[in-house]
Amino acid sequence: MRLYVLFTVCVMAALSSWGIPVFGADEAVLKPRVPIDKIDEARIWTNPFEATxxxxxxxxxIFHGKAFCVTCHGKDGKGFGDIPGLVGKLPRNFTDKVWQTARTDGELLWILKNGSPGTDMASFIPLVLTEEEAWQVLLYVRSFGRQ
Ligand code: HEC
Known part of the structure; x- marks a missing residue:
């Protein structure tokens, strides 16, 4: 029995060291996307709009319309799994409460301004969205976490 427990623990440790999620949320997804030298500044930006x-x-x-977020993030905000040819860890499951709490609103706005470096998540401000529209779309992204 003891040996069995030991074996299970070792297997789980190995899986997580290879980046395979063992307990729910995926560590690779939770890792901050804003570069370390920018994150303190981004974390304190707050959404000027209320979640009415x-x-x-x-x-x-905006999510379903002109910013076409829905094409990659899906109607239910769960993404489409790992899409061949798309660089970046998907699904970014917006309904995952662990991911929702791991990010501040400011970090998400930073991503909409700059994109997620090294992935197919592009920057949307100012070409597609104004900053105000970006805050509104983030209210919608946050609403997936309350479902
Ligand atoms: C071309 C496909 C594509 C489109 C269109 C797209 N995204 Fe993304 N998005 C991605 C990918 C890929 C990632 C994962 C990037 C990563 O792993 O860092 C991502 C990540 C994100 C994240 C998570 C960043 C984090 O810190 O974890 C947010 C929030 C987000 N997108 C919001 C949006 C919004 C809002 C829109 C529309 C304005 C949008 N995306 C449009 C592909 C897309």
């Missing part, structure tokens, strides 16, 4: 149904609705229209 009207503002979330505006964000939803």
């Amino acid at each position: 149904p009207e503002n979330i609705e505006k964000g939803k229209a």
Whole structure:
């Protein structure tokens, strides 16, 4: 019996050291995306909009409409798994509460301004979205975590 427990622990330790998730949230996904020298500044930006149904609705229209977020992140915000040819860890499961709490609003806005370095998550401000619209779309991204 003891040996069995020891074996299980070793297997789990090996899996997580190879980046394979053992307990729920994937460590590779939770790792901050904002570069370390920018993160303190980004973390303190706060969303000027309140999460009212009207503002979330505006964000939803952007997510499904002109910013085409839905094409990669899916209607349910769960992404589509690892898409061949798409660089970046997907699904970014927006319904995952562990991921939601790991990020501040400011970090997410930083990503919409700069993209996620080295992945296919591009920057959307200012070419596609104004900063105000980006905050609204983030209210919608946050709403997946409350489902
Ligand atoms: C071309 C496909 C594509 C489109 C379109 C796209 N994304 Fe992404 N997004 C990605 C990928 C790939 C990642 C994962 C990047 C990574 O692993 O760092 C990502 C990651 C994210 C993250 C998570 C960043 C983090 O810190 O974990 C957020 C938030 C996000 N996208 C929001 C959006 C929003 C909002 C839109 C629309 C304005 C959008 N994305 C459009 C591909 C896309």
